Amino acid sequence: MTLLALLQDAAASVPAPLPFFRTQLFYKSLHIFGLFLSFTSLGGVAVHAANGGTKATSTTRSLTASVFGVGMLLALAGGFGQAARLGMTNTAIFPGWLWAKIAIWVIVAVLSILPYRIPALAKPIYLLVPVLGGLGSYLAIFHGL
Numbered sequence: 001m002t003l004l005a006l007l008q009d010a011a012a013s014v015p016a017p018l019p020f021f022r023t024q025l026f027y028k029s030l031h032i033f034g035l036f037l038s039f040t041s042l043g044g045v046a047v048h049a050a051n052g053g054t055k056a057t058s059t060t061r062s063l064t065a066s067v068f069g070v071g072m073l074l075a076l077a078g079g080f081g082q083a084a085r086l087g088m089t090n091t092a093i094f095p096g097w098l099w100a101k102i103a104i105w106v107i108v109a110v111l112s113i114l115p116y117r118i119p120a121l122a123k124p125i126y127l128l129v130p131v132l133g134g135l136g137s138y139l140a141i142f143h144g145l
Contacts (some may be wrong), residue, residue, distance in 0.1 A: 024085040032079025034135065037071025042112050042129055049115035050122035068112055076105065089138045097139040 020026055041064045048058055055061055079101065088094060108129060115122040 017038065022113050024082055027081030029076045029078070029084060030074050031082060034071045034074025034076070034078055035136075037067050038075060039071075039129055039133060041065075041071060042108070043069035043126060045112070046115045049119045050126065052119070055116050066105040070108045070133075072105070072109055079105070092124050095143065097143045101139050102141075108132060 044060070045058075045065050045068075058064075083089075083094075083098060088098065111125050111129065115125055
């Protein structure tokens with residue numbers, strides 16, 4: 001075999017790089033951006049409700065709700081995209097830390113409706129959401145549980 005044939009065989013065996021929108025870095029960035037949007041929106045709603053604001057007096061209610069929803073969708077899509085890139089495609093074998101992150105996502109989604117319904121919970125929610133975000137970060141980095 002000639003040197004040229006060996007080089008061609010070696011080049012053919014190297015897989016083509018994935019486009020950026022299919023890489024783990026893309027999904028991680030999407031996930032984190034979604035979390036920023038969601039947490040910022042939920043924090044704004046909690047502060048407004050804690051200061052005595054209601055749904056009726058909120059001039060930015062539709063904006064914060066939209067930003068929260070888009071953020072949660074991006075966080076979910078980015079999270080599952082990362083899981084797929086890591087080879088976790090079967091929900092029956094998801095590790096415990098991933099189930100815990102899904103539970104945190106559901107808890108944050110439920111917390112979004114509480115500040116206006118129960119204004120006394122607005123301040124605790126404002127303090128709890130960063131704790132949940134930190135717990136999610138811990139689980140993602142150290143794969144605890």
